[in-house]
Amino acid sequence: MRINIEVNGNLKTYDVAPDDYLLDTLRADNIFSIKRGCETSSCGVCTVLMDGKAVQSCTILSVKAEGHKITTIEGHQKEAKKLSEHFGHQGADQCGYCNSALALTVHAMKDEIKEPTNEDIKEYLVGNLCRCTGYEAQHRAIKLCLEDDE
């Protein structure tokens, strides 16, 4: 069946099966920032914003995205670049597999919470798992990035 989704500001039409997941539909359209990690909404690397809210594309059927606005980090390159500079300086980069989704979720958090505390940040990003960094350097970088905005 054909569905219409606005992806990063562009109206797109996809031919999908009823049981296709959004992750596969978008990756087939060369959106490489979203990744496959667990198939159970547990790791966060497939995060996209649906109408501005972070959701897991590995468990959302593509047909459910019909008529919605989907944003990935491809649509927020400036924010990604800015956060990545802090990541670089804090030594928070490792394998990078979770980083695009993390940047996107940080962006969503900024929209949702004004001046988030340490606890707010941890709570908001708890679903973005990272196995490489031990989180501490990521946390420093995210805080500095938020301070930049103030």
Place this chain on the structure above:
Amino acid sequence: MKVVNQALPSVDGKGLMMGKKAYSDDYAEPNSLIVKVLRSPHPYAKIVKIDTTKAEALDGVELVLTYKDFDRRPFTRAGQGYPEPSPHDKFVLDNYVRYIGDEAAAVAAVDVRTAEKALKLIDIEYEVLEPVLDFETAFENKIIIHPEPEIHEMFPIGFDPKKNLAASYHMHVGDVDKSLEESEVVIEQSFYTHAQAHVMIEPHTVNSRMDYQGRLVIYSSTQTPIHVRRIISQALDYPLSKIRVIKPRVGGGFGGKQQVHGEMFVATVTIKTGKPAKMIYTRKEVFESSYSRHPMRFDLKLGSTKDGVLKAIDAYVVSDTGAYGEHALTVFMVAAAKVFPLYNKVDSVRFHGNVVYTNHTPGGAYRGYGAIQGNFALESAIDMLCHKLDIDPIEFRHKNMIKETETSPIFKIMGEGGEGIEMFMDTCKLDYCVKRGYELIKWKDIYPNKYLGNSKYKGVGMAIAMQGSGIPYIDMASATIKLNDDGFYNLMIGATDIGQGSDTILSQIAAEALGTTLDNVIPYSSDTDLTPFDTGAYASSTTYVSGNAVLKAGKEMRQMIINEAAKVFNVKPEDVEYDGVVLKSGENEITLKELSNRLYYNEDQKQLQITSSYYGTKSPPPFMAGFVEVNVDKETGEVEIVDYVSVVDCGTTINPMLAKGQVEGGIVQGIGMAMYEEVIYTKKGKLVTNDLMNYRIPTRREINKLTTEFADSYEKSGPYGAKSVGEIGIDTPPAALANAVYNAVGVRITTLPITPEKILMALKEKEKGE
């Protein structure tokens, strides 16, 4: 130093965060056949009949593979150097399945849906066999897991499949029985460690195609592209020269991607059909059907004088390698070889035991590689001994642990699956690490505990650890540096960046040697057609072994540039001054940019390129002291980790920030093993903890504070003074946390993970006894 020992941003972080095409699946052909594997529902069974006709008839199914499609050619997926110290006990597909999740058949189809449907249409009649699920009863069990005659060891590793032995080993120094008899204080305790999962966030991913020259090109998320190429060639009897393995960006490895996973299937599909193919493991497959850490039981005895001089270490160990013997012997040996030398003043040491087959998911390479298991046992036991002796554990360690310039006889006796080499500690700042950690954690103020009110106790615990820096006389690395017109460089390395930052730190080493800036060196890793030989990212080898190769290449390239300038100036090379940008001799001057443009376009035309190799002749251990502050609730058994202090001697850090990331990532993975990551099998051998909801890795919520520092240290055999740092971080948390819990509430947990339930049970037992 201008580039080395500087906290420079990684060379690749920005592009990755921006979502650029980088990982293996990003490079899969859009029309790839989807490969799926039919996995065994039984822990042990023989395939009596297999009928694929219905699956083959399904529209969209290209190929169905069973054991009948493969020659009986045993190999090992271990991803080690050749010949491997792991038994050749695996067939691509076999008529036996040996654990729930083992491969029974494979399908290639046009899409996932069709492939999954086809799997259900394969008719298999199994003769279900009684499995061996308890590794403590596997040795000489009447059930033999590997009865097949073709399997073999490559050199003696104690392989004896008729006894369910993948490997066995014995070593001793001095007379342990006599030392223990003479010891005034002896403690004896068994410890159990479990099958921790790697949980690299990128699942195992591989894809293949035939290129226009008829060569098989594979993109694989691997730590060992050179080994992968060799193993595919050997297992499929396909010419090595016709295989190209490309490792693009890897989304985490931790040892989990040292071995081969789906490579044999996608390669076979592409060879047989000529069509591109791809395979991505589901998370369930990563848990059930790849491999995990070898679970072990340590029966440990320590003997000492009553004033706290350690005299003897005696360990009998059983390790569970699961259905296949990958890394069976070497992980086992590291449990002593990279742990017991910490206490080098003992009169005697014995370490022996068996690595047994069971019908569980196999064990394999995993960050820490035996050392974390051994460390948990030994460092817990040392604290038990201190308690019995009524000596402060810090004082005991200062008295008994290894110091700079010293050695241990174990280094010569135990190596990678065979004998080792004699080694003196040119750098060992363990003394400093312990002293500094003691200050940072405020040991004096807390030890052993403080009552916080409301049934909560604050406690501190610690452990010391060592690892290695590559495998001497086995691991070889090489690096190619190419000077381009306009004066920038390509650095081609077989070393594989799996997220640990090796592309960055190897570029830093090259830039330092070349006298240039980091952005003037373009790293590329790794591609078996283009990059020079490197055994791969394992055994904490990249900074030390690959780093030394890069340093050598950088120095040689620098000299080549000077030689060319000398020709331009018509002087001797020793009369040329060079700062990495401008070459001078008296009045003469030429920039590198001008010289390189001259070399490629105008005069004395030639390509400047150098490949250098390095082969380690020793493996200087990094050391660390790990200290942890915990709050333990006696009512609930819950443990809050307040701060984890790491003080590390890894020589001089090439990039202090990235080195810190290695340590902290290791600490949190070690905390996961110690506290959260429980592995549960049903009585029938089915892994219950096979997804990220049931298998809980640490989230950012559990991590409060990590305090990480480095000792001032310079290892003169390392590149710019560096030793390795990839694994050392993971070793201390299990023992340090067990010791902290003991100090806080007085119960000793000897079976990992340390869960609230176990603490509560132990507290109840203790109350009963009192």
